[in-house]
Amino acid sequence: MAIIPIIKIGHPTLRKVAQPVSDFDDELNSLAENMIETMRLGEGIGLAAPQVNISKRMFVIDLKLIDENLEAKAYINPKILSTEGSESFEEGCLSIPGIRAEVIRPVKIEVQYQTISGEQTTEELDGLTARVFQHEFDHLEGILFIDKIAPLKKKLLEPKLKELEGVFANQWTG
Numbered sequence: 001m002a003i004i005p006i007i008k009i010g011h012p013t014l015r016k017v018a019q020p021v022s023d024f025d026d027e028l029n030s031l032a033e034n035m036i037e038t039m040r041l042g043e044g045i046g047l048a049a050p051q052v053n054i055s056k057r058m059f060v061i062d063l064k065l066i067d068e069n070l071e072a073k074a075y076i077n078p079k080i081l082s083t084e085g086s087e088s089f090e091e092g093c094l095s096i097p098g099i100r101a102e103v104i105r106p107v108k109i110e111v112q113y114q115t116i117s118g119e120q121t122t123e124e125l126d127g128l129t130a131r132v133f134q135h136e137f138d139h140l141e142g143i144l145f146i147d148k149i150a151p152l153k154k155k156l157l158e159p160k161l162k163e164l165e166g167v168f169a170n171q172w173t174g
């Protein structure tokens with residue numbers, strides 16, 4: 001396994017719509033393993049492929065820190081089929097270091113995705129799993145959680161976000 005650098009806000013890949021995964025091969029398998037290792041090192045609970053500069057429709061979720069019965073898992077070509085309810089919860093993102101804010105999202109979702117071996121699965125999710133699934137799904141659409149926060153909070157965070165974008169934009173353009 002290997003650690004992959006996580007790109008930060010200001011990098012154009014974070015704003016692209018990711019492409020479907022078609023090959024369920026060794027490469028996909030090792031990408032998932034490396035993403036899980038990278039996420040753990042960053043103490044994150046979710047990581048989407050665009051965050052490691054790979055514009056593919058997949059992400060990993062690991063809630064072992066919260067519930068040790070839950071295994072880290074890869075979700076490939078995910079879809080949200082239906083949603084229910086809404087609640088506010090504080091989110092952060094490994095691509096936007098140092099920023100946390102409340103985001104309103106549905107509570108319960110019905111999802112469809114393929115497992116790492118390509119098997120089609122439909123599931124109902126709630127709680128933190130549903131929350132993280134939606135945050136990671138947004139990454140595949142080029143959406144960041146800061147796009148969904150209250151306008152007043154966004155205004156307050158604007159200087160800090162601009163600063164981060166400036167710092168990281170310089171890093172990736174060299």
Ligand code: CO
Nearest residue numbers: 092093094095
């Ligand atoms: Co994120």
